[in-house]
Amino acid sequence: MLTANTPYSSLIATEKGQPFLLTAEEREAIEHAMHHYADPRAASIDALKIVQHNHRWVPDGAIHAIAEVLGISAADLEGVATFYNRIYRQPVGRHVIAVCDSIGCFLTGFDELYAALQTKLGIKPGQTTADDRFTLLPVVCLGACDRSPVLMVNDATHFNVTPANIEQVLEQYP
Amino acid sequence: MSTSNVNLGLTNVGPETHPLTWRYTQAGKAVTEIAEYEALEGYSALRKVFTSQQPADVQAEVKNANLRGRGGAGFPAGIKWSLIPMGPDAGQKYLVCNADEMEPGTFKDRFLMESLPHQLVEAMIVTAYAIGATKAYIFLRGEYLLAAERLNAAIAQAKTAGYLGDNILGSGFDLDLVVHTGAGRYICGEETALINSLEGRRANPRTKPPFPQLAGAWGRPTIVNNVETLCNVPPIMLRGADWFKGLSQGKSPDAGTKMYGISGKAKITGLWELPIGTSCRELLYTHGGGMADGLELMCWLPGGASTDFLMPEHLDLPMDYDTIMKAGSRMGTALIMVVDNQQNIVSVVRNLEQFFARESCGWCTPCRDGLPWTVKILQSIEAGEGEAGDIETLQQLTRFLGIGKTFCAHAPGAMEPLQSALKFFPGEFEKGIQA
Ligand SMILES: Cc1cc2nc3c(=O)[nH]c(=O)nc-3n(C[C@H](O)[C@H](O)[C@H](O)COP(=O)(O)O)c2cc1C
């Protein structure tokens, strides 16, 4: 029921037509992160990551819900959410492949690897496979140029990845 | 391979000669437990400082040691610290470790944090004490999950041991140390952008002055130092400034060792802790075994994507800040990247500029608009569809996006590989211009 105290975020429908509500655990984790800083706003990235961890991406309603907890405007939080490479404001697949396309990997076979991935998955960078299994994205230098080419799948980093061994990497992610 | 080669081929790796890596090399593995670390002189610098020295003593020793910033710019740490207000009225101050490591070609801070997390924790406690900061953050790039896990574990262990928290070793000094993980943007490594990011804002740089030492995080005095810079502090406090100056073995007026590294198509890639001022030739040919079979060295980046290319004729120069600067480049992070003779230099530069264009924070016009324009021209030259005047336009862009023309050093950094490639390989660019 709508009252004067109804949080604005609960009025924003998510993609499924449901209002977005933070779970008690999410809210608690965000509030915990806020204690680390002089100003709650500083927990913005932590909060976005907490929601993304559970939802794979950050839906519109979550922007409003988090902003309310942090006491900042949704527009400010949206500005933060859209600035950073690893916060997703669009749905992604079950596994996100982030391929380093910086110079160290470029010198040692990035082009071939990226092409092989696109052929194998049948998608272009930025897209998600039809079965929702993989999203393919580029990422900046992963700090492992001595073991290039490098890519991450979700939280795991894979080194020396080539078209020859890419299948062994992918099959770890059903 | 889940870890880098470190100090491969080096013998006699000990605390007197390899202060940053000896524990790892002697243990033959990562030193993550506090007991292992303590058994290898761990926290002994902290004990010495907290039981017998004042903050001013630490500042003086580090200043004497001539420790220059290892994050790329080489600014002396002791001088930076001396600008922070001290005394009872100074109020809340912050220490922030720049662990954002995203400069393409750089993988030293990852190693230091994953393999020796307590070393950084000890370094931060000693440094926080020296500058009187009671709150410290490690600004860690989000992708370094193993480093985050190990640093958080090290922090918890250090708290239990009484090295962190309230009244450390009875000194009356309190410190809270927090790992802040980012969400990815190269510009977060620029120290004022980093502070904005830490505060939960878009990582646009801030105007300087005021410098962070006076008005940084939440408007309070803040010191930002790189991981490797900080890791040098405990050994300096343990063995003294004179010992630290001697580490360069007369190879350079700079002091200490440096984490050097090799990537690109060399026979052996990895990291080596060597006296600062070691030549690139020694690094590449003695330690890295030279270029991979059948390849020759075309040119090399001395320390990351934002440094000017150098040529084979520069191999014998000592790799230190001033020498590499005089040669027309910058030492940067000192992890060299070798470009082999089978690469197309125009494609290499195009890749570099794509990186900078994508990572521009968009705050100022020359960078936001100039970098995509640069990429566009390079792409057409790469495709053999360049037009008359394109090379001149690129030359002009290197000036319009140069030092002093943009809000921060991102765009000037982007112009370094471009301007040096145009200088050393003009014919390769001309080949891509349509007749
Ligand atoms: C675009 C840009 C990116 C930077 N990235 C990093 C970085 O990833 N890590 C780092 O330590 N310093 C980086 N710096 C340098 C920092 O601004 C700053 O000089 C450094 O953290 C100071 O620490 P130091 O004196 O200990 O080197 C970057 C600078 C610029 C302009």
Ligand code: SF4
């Ligand atoms: S130079 Fe580029 S990165 Fe720096 S402030 Fe301007 S737009 Fe942002």
Ligand code: FES
């Ligand atoms: S360039 Fe790919 S990991 Fe550094």
